[in-house]
Amino acid sequence: MKKDKDIIPNTLYLSSKLSKEPGIRKEYIRITDKILNSWQKIVDTIAEIINIPSALIMKVNHPYIEVFSSNISNNNPYKAGDREHLTGLYCEEVIKKKEKLLVPNAMKDKKWNKNPDIKLGMISYLGFPILWPDGEAFGTICVLDSKENRYGKRYEELMLMFKELAEFHLALLFQDFSDKKNLENILNNLTEGIIAHDKQRRILFFNRAAEKITGYRREEVLGKDCHEAFGGPFCGGRCSFQQGPPDSLEHLYYPLNILTKEGQPRRLEMSVSGTNDNTGAFVGVIASFRDLTEMIGLKTQVGDLTGFAGIIGRDPKMLKIYRQIRDMATNDYPVHISGETGTGKELVAAGIHNESRRGGMPFVPINCGALPEGVLESELFGHVKGAFTGAIRDKKGRFELANGGTLFLDEVSDLPLVVQAKLLRVIQEGTFEPVGGEKTVSVNVRLISAANRNLKHEVEKGNFRDDLYYRVNVVPIHLPPLRERKNDIPILAEHFLKEFLKEGQKTLGLSKEALAIMISYQWPGNVRELQSAIRFALIKARGRIIQPDNLPMELQEWKHSRSSRGPSRKLDPESVQEALNRSGGNKAKAARLLGVGRATLYRFLADFPDVS
Template sequence: MKAPSIDNIFSNRKNLERILDNLKDGIIAHDIDRKIFYFNKRAEEITGYHREEVIGKDCHDAFGGPFCGSRCSFCGDQPLFLDTAEYPINIVTRKGETRRLEMTATMMRDENDRKFGVLAAFRDVTDLFELRIKAREMTGFSNIIGCDSKMVEVFRQITDVAGYDYPVHIFGETGTGKELVANAIHNESLRAGNPFVPINCGALPEGLIESELFGHVKGAFSGAIRDKKGRFELAHKGTIFLDEIAELPKLLQVKLLRFLQEGNFMKVGGEKTVSVDVRVVSATNRDLKKEVKKGRFREDLFYRLNVIPIQIPPIRERRSDIPLLVEHFLSQAPVIGGQRPVRIGKEALNILMDYNWPGNVRELQNAVQFAIVRCQGKVIHPEDLPLELKGFISEKPKRGPVRKLDAESVSAALTKTGGNKARAAKVLGVGRATLYRFLADHADEMQED
């Protein structure tokens, strides 16, 4: 019996469906009107939805929300019709589980090059992502640089809240990257393709902040020559980030509390209630519990905002991330005259590792940028660093004898403490910075062990 030709196989719809059903990737295809016309077996397994439940439905409705996380070409009023788009998304399955996917969406065209729909291929990488976290193989996440165990825990918290709309409150010292974390929460959430709107509550005069947050109507006050949308309206379907929330005046704390309770507000000078769908993420470098005790912050608002607290560690508590951050900042340096510093010398890096960084990541970035400008060659030396760092070195008290480290004892200490460098340093009787320097200087030797 003669075997069927390739053309005959692909012209048979059932055969083509069998081929697609045996792929490891989930496949979903919809037409220009977003109506789903194909959904393969792997897509069923990943999402938990049966094809009978989604075929013929709008892909923004079939799964309880846009399957693309509001990132595709068909989310706006006018489709963008990008030929190909690749991005990670988080979805909520039919059973309510949050899964992380890598998505590739491709525009489909007919024989006349006319667009007729989109084919999206997606792969479930949830387990791989979890393994990378457990194995501490991550050097960063969603534009945040770090691999220290405390930062990995922050990354885990960000992914944990991705599928929920609960308010998140971020606490961290000045310069730790609170807005980066807030942005990561937004990007990992189901609101990712919608607006992320930040506002610094401490940077605006008290008389203007209500208008900035909630908007105003024409004639509400002198200078209000037209209606204006506030940040909450601009963030509709997305996330609003209220930075330095402790600076919010008491009267506005009441209005914010009412919004969190009811989901609506009135503009300054307005008489109509405005309803918006917004996730609220707040942040401060102050302890809000202490602010509540001092009577400066409403207790009921604190509990509304602090549903999911995330604390960002300062640099002095994650010194192992300093080399990563330095390399990142060096990679961002502009090329002038065809060259730029390609690395930082060991002595200069040791200084950066020992310094306490009261300004945290922002101060470290400034120091590296200063050194790039000051550096005359391709290596940054101690004399290229800012004065306060050199002053810090000269003022440091002289130390007594320091225990000499060797690869064997360091390896044994790390094994004993399960890789925890801070505890290993205590076992070895040295400071953490000393251990970090040893590991950096003997990386090849430690790998051989």
């Protein structure tokens, strides 16, 4: 008891500090189990020391009063949870006057004739009010006896000490609740959305900014499972609670695309952290998110965006692609990406995946042109043990590995027709059988395909099924070659230099002369060739500024050939293809139509074998 006495004086400080807090709704303050256990010990101790049948802590809830804690005794007619109308009770006067009440024998005072306590045989009473820090009555702490009892000064002092201890507990709860309310007010005035939920995904907090960004009112989501409140995981495939609550959660940061309640797409930046209780145990998460929709849209509109979803570039053609990626983020339509080798088709596919609701789930790429037909079917759909020589165990295919996420089919135009038929069924029905197997496997996969050949032309040649073409080419995206967005070369070069610096390479940068050659070069290998050229130049420069003679031989030869030939007409695949079509494939005639020499045309065709 000495320890409790030592902390009781702090009640005065807390009371004076907290009594000024405005607008605290005390009905929302929960009495913790720890405090209830302490109060149970208080009433048991009082009853034992004073030797009376009943010691109680009561809570008022006008016009009723409820037994909160009651000593354990066979002679005690009261138990926790009992509820009685205040009228006529001893406690009514204590609550009204907020002062001590002593009734030695109610049978000698007509005032208490209608007191329900007398019907229970309790004729004597000593009670004190228990007050909140702001002076409002919480309830009473009291003792009752079935015989006349004047108690005594030392018992009054004992009761007063326990009253102050109970009020100290209330002051702590009041302060904690007040701090939480202040924090809630702060969070509600932030421009960032805030959402918090426990380990069972039950939403505990949802601020005003979250309401504004998502279109959901807090009344619609508070107390509900996060996955049910928003019609699916709020964080999409990145949700850490999809397979049940984790044991802990480190800080996570990722982009997120959502649909508001009204169906409007929103691009968010999400920051998620785990929360722990006083013992350090993981109890839930709190997440903040910013709405970047307008900012990204504005930057795209004015051309101030230098990159998006891991893709580098600010050319208008690239800004258009960024908009297409954003449009694809909130749906699951199949996308087909076309473009020359090295333009970054897989990077765009990964960007679409990461920006979508499937971000965080598997992104599984496969190059259809790099594998023979027999192996390709097994790679895509898996096989069972014994399906063919060497199949010593069951193996999952790429479709099954990508379940819940995205499958990227690069060089899809190289798929054999027999595999195309099986692929068509998966797209239509979401099911397939592994090679050599009879059991049907169901998958939920988004399909993104790519090719450096014109898929429509492949259909016309009979190399690609037209029904499959219309399935994979729902949303076409064309990546421009690097020579058509040369303004991006300095940005890309700077990006690659920074990436190589992280790997331990040293450099003082690019000279103007070297950069000028890079900008004028045609880059038949596109961005991939540029990346390799910079890596090569870094090795040659040995930490110094990259000069023209540090560049790969192709670029140096390009520089010399241009200076020796003088200015020449710039060729591009579209004009060359048109000239070849008009000339019926006659290269000499096509060169005359283009106004260049045959050697120039032959060199161009060697650099661009896809033009035919």
